[in-house]
Amino acid sequence: SELQAASGAQTEAGVVIGSHRPRFKGGALKIRDLSMAYGELEVLKGVDLDIAPGTVTCIIGPSGSGKSTLLRCLNRLVEPKRGEILLDGESILAMKPESLRRRVGMVFQHFNLFPDHTALENVMLSLTKIKKMPKREARQIAKTRLGEVGLAGRSDHRPAGLSGGQQQRVAIARALAMNPEVVLFDEVTSALDPELVKGVLDLMANLGSQGMTMAVVTHEMGFARKVADQVVFMDEGRIIEAGKPQEIFDNPRSERLQRFLAEVL
Ligand code: ADP
Ligand code: MG
Numbered sequence: 001s002e003l004q005a006a007s008g009a010q011t012e013a014g015v016v017i018g019s020h021r022p023r024f025k026g027g028a029l030k031i032r033d034l035s036m037a038y039g040e041l042e043v044l045k046g047v048d049l050d051i052a053p054g055t056v057t058c059i060i061g062p063s064g065s066g067k068s069t070l071l072r073c074l075n076r077l078v079e080p081k082r083g084e085i086l087l088d089g090e091s092i093l094a095m096k097p098e099s100l101r102r103r104v105g106m107v108f109q110h111f112n113l114f115p116d117h118t119a120l121e122n123v124m125l126s127l128t129k130i131k132k133m134p135k136r137e138a139r140q141i142a143k144t145r146l147g148e149v150g151l152a153g154r155s156d157h158r159p160a161g162l163s164g165g166q167q168q169r170v171a172i173a174r175a176l177a178m179n180p181e182v183v184l185f186d187e188v189t190s191a192l193d194p195e196l197v198k199g200v201l202d203l204m205a206n207l208g209s210q211g212m213t214m215a216v217v218t219h220e221m222g223f224a225r226k227v228a229d230q231v232v233f234m235d236e237g238r239i240i241e242a243g244k245p246q247e248i249f250d251n252p253r254s255e256r257l258q259r260f261l262a263e264v265l
Contacts, residue, residue: 026088027053027182027213029074034083036069043069044080045237051182051230053088054211058224058245061234062260067217070234071184074215075104088181101130105175105183109190111167113159119146119170120155123177131178145173149203165196169203182213189220201227221265225249233257 029051036044043066051057059067072078074085076092085092087103095103113122123142127133133141146155149169159167168188175183185204189197201220205227208214218224224231224245231248233241235256241248249265252258 024054024211024213025181027051028088029182029215030086032084034070034073034080034085036073036078036080043237044073047083047239049232049239049242051213051215053213055229056208056214056216056227057230057232058228059215059217059232059234060221060224065234066237067234068186071106071186071215071217074184075106076100098130101126102178103181105178105180107168107171107175107183107185107188109187111159111171113167113170115159118156118158119151119162122170123174126174127177141177145177146170148176149173163196164192165199168192168200172203182215185214185216185218187217187219219264221249233260
């Protein structure tokens, strides 16, 4: 079946539909009174947010509103000043770093792949380094994950030999390899050439429909409307509105959201 995954059965979006589905589990996030400052600059001002397991939450808002900082707090790339974050009932702020790296995956705008390693090695590295998995086992999992994102035939390529869309799919495969409970996506299509955006968004939509818990910062309003279970609008470090896509896009209540949508839609 490894061979099958490598040889075909891929959809247009490059996603293998079949027996190699990742096992998605858990991922309930409960964020309370989360505040964060860079020095004197208060960037998050008491954020409360619930993300239900197996749902997709899209976070929208103007540049500088604190969206990336919120995601960074969720995997502790930065430390909040105040507040609590629970992942399936456990405090993220008290979690061991290795545990956090396994349980919360993140995908960035600029891929952050290791340039001197192949696609396969990039996916293997977190497994061998963080999970201390033997190389043979890590290689099997990495191959499977690359197949799932439609890159079975590109395992031996270095990032420079891949398109931006393919590099981003390697980064997604790398995040999935750890079997995380939740995956954070920070503007992952913003650096891509327009014709490569759809493939990555389709892959993300597919993961969402398979029950992966996802928090997605995005400017892709079409994606948010179609895929999100919940849309969160942030401005100046606060959540101004949160709700179903229809509520947010068709019936925005606050003037700030109305103004934002008028600018981006
Ligand atoms: P968004 O992702 O919504 O554009 P960010 O979370 O990146 O917003 O940034 C929120 C605010 O924090 C902005 O004013 C930004 O300039 C500032 N900021 C972000 N990162 C840093 C940093 N490392 N040091 C100082 N200020 C930062
Ligand atoms: Mg940002």
